[in-house]
Amino acid sequence: MKRLIVKPLMLFILAVAGFQLNGFGATPKALRIALAQVDIISSAGDFKAAVVKENITPKVPKQLLGYGARLSEGILDSIYHQILILDDGDSKFALVSTDICVLSPATYDKVAKLVEKKFGIARSNFWWSVTHTHSAPEVGAPGLPEAFMGERYQHPIDTNYTDLVIDKLLDGIEKGIQQLAPASLGVGWGHSSANINRRARDIDDVAFLGMNPDGAVDRRIGILKIVHKEDHRLMATVANYAIHGTVLGGQNLLISGDGPGVVAKYVEEKSGAPMLFINGAAGNLAPIYSVYPDARSGRMNMLRRLLGDKIIMASKEILNYEDQVSFSASEMDFLTPMKEGLKWPEALNEYIVDEKETAKTIKVPVRFLNINDKIGIWASPLELFCEISNEVRERSPFPYTFYYGYTNGWLGYMLTEEEWEYKGYEPTVSPFVPNAATRFGETVLSYLESEMKSK
Template sequence: MLLSLKKIPASGTRLLLLAIPLLFPLLSWAIHPNAAGFRAAVVKVDITPEKHQMLLGYGARKSTGVYDKIYHRIVVMDDGKTQFVLVSTDICLVSPSEYDKVAAKLKKQLGIDPVNFWWNFTHTHSAPEVGPPGLPAIFLGDRYQHQFDTEYTEMVERKLLDGIQEARQKLVPARLGVGWGLSQANINRRAKDVDGKAYLGMNPDGPVDRRIGLLRLDREDGSPLALVSNYAIHGTVMSGSNLLISGDAPGVVAEYVEQKLGAPLLFINGAAGNLAPIYSVYPSPQAGKLSQFRVLLGDKVLEANKSITATTSDITLKAAGLIVETPRKPELGWTDDLKNYTRTTKAGVNLVRLPVRFLQINDDIAIWSAPLELFCEISNEIRDRSPFPYTFYFGYGNGWLGYLLTAEEMTHGGYEVTVSPYTPAAAKDLTDSVVNYLQGKK
């Protein structure tokens, strides 16, 4: 429609002429929604409790103090069309029902769809419980003879929501880079005796994943905004004898890299179901040589960061999800708060409904995530079969639905089998579903 200035009074004409320069940017954005370009922000929020807390991981025990602080680290990325939230929290895990609760609040308060909200956990075994136990109560009922601390849980939730809101308000033009690194800070922990039985220990000949997957976010001027480091390692340098709150190896590594880099590091664990730190289950940080992980893993993250020489502001984000259904162990019970994560077929077979998330960044980066303690052979195979040159698995994502082992490893028994709801079919069901999805995107 053409507008004739002749029909508008002189005063109105002047107002219109003044308004036109203000309207053009809005019209341009409406026609080209990516015109604003790629933006990002990062926020780090302290969630260290003031009171003693029940710690998750190992047997039930209460903290007596703090060795190092624990945090939410929050990154928001915005390509002008999709806004994506990634969170790394220094706790062991939560029930998927706790994720659902927070995701619903986030959708209501900030309009962020759950598919664009990933909440990952570093899996430190020296941090407080958050929310109801969920599936672990089925396997380890004796451990949960107490109520979780609702006051601390509400604080963790509130600080997460406030932190995401703050990050959205701090979005700045940004650039993104990607790369690989390598660290030998982990080891297969499925030790086997002559009878073939598996035990928690060390297996230097067992499968392992020592790759570091790295995303780097820079400001427009090239200064670092944030790092996202993906590495598979249990947060078990310290044993159940330790009663001091700590981020364990992931937390120590994150703090060290941040001091060196001058920007926050989101430590995102990988397929660590059968991978322990090379120093594992010691009674104290000193006995476990916790500080050495600054060199063993922290310096390797910094080296990988230096190898990223190219970044771009031309970014497209595509988030999606699918449900993988696989049979659960016969006669295994379930918890009421996880009723959306199971169903029974007409033939009476109980299934686990496993939510898998995907984030595609441009044409070369594919990230997938699941609420699993996954064995590394599975993520290694998926990465090898993926058509994307950078394929990362973000573990402990949006909750915890148990260990998922390969069919071969299930025959050896061991602790992980006792806390898995899955049958030997699960590894193939998951692998085929994820690979088919990734291959369908190329």
């Protein structure tokens, strides 16, 4: 936190300037002199930032994650870690966006320990988010997906590629810390119609993966913009938008960042600085062009106009920046009963609590980041339905409230109680009971309103 440093010299300057601490007797000129001196002396912990981009595209065929098990046959576009390091003078924060589908919480835990040991960045200050492209290689052990879709994981874990991904991430964080420079932070909103509700229903009211124009949707874009404090050049953009990385379907065998990757590349080309794509509550949201056999038939480049241009437009509308930035990260565990009949992976035993011999409770870690008491960001390892994050944002005490999904692991889908009635794919890959989402949203709101604001 930033503190005003009051020294005897400052008090002398204020007195000479005619500024009375108990009244309003200073002349405008004297007041300007006094405030100038205060600004010079109180510059404790100026905000710094850096962004690093690391290529993690494999050079040989890999098992792709998303849809059925399949081996890649080439590369459509490169995939990356995009790493943002923030420093408010008291602590450092690392936000990573990686072009992969999902990540086991156990893999996150392993890397978080390395990050803390090597760089002194606390676990609560290290957020690893994935873009959810369905055309990138597997990383680490499967985790919870194996409990639902074991047939996809009959092959051995690719430890070599996992090690490469982890090494590149650690290298990127190290470079970012070395490259920290004085920065300013801007925040804003954008809007894009690039997504659509994917819980389609016919007259039988049974949901299937398709398009539902009448379904719930979240088309807000949450923007963080980092500029250099001295020359005001753009250093990085963070764009938060909810959309599945499924322009390409299971027939595609080329490695790709899918829609999020295309958008990040386009925004970087147009703006001159890297962009971190952070997915949102995309559990029931697909791109409007979805599940095509190749990028051309799926019109994947259309996302440059539909989403990329909207991010650029929203970024340009941000005119106010703050160079005195203070942030506070924290974590809570949301406890909820496990769905009956689910065989929980032993590797994730840290994420369950045994209450009885037959009843288990899932422990969902939720992260929070308070920036200048104006920006409230929360994150979880879930495929959350958008209605939940929409309501949290609507009722949040923070004027800018962003939800970062697919962050620090994957613990399945969390859908609204109403949507359980329509069955379909998502309930089959959810470890939760139907009323979990209502309690989850209320718990998050309570934390935002009390613990976050009180800090």
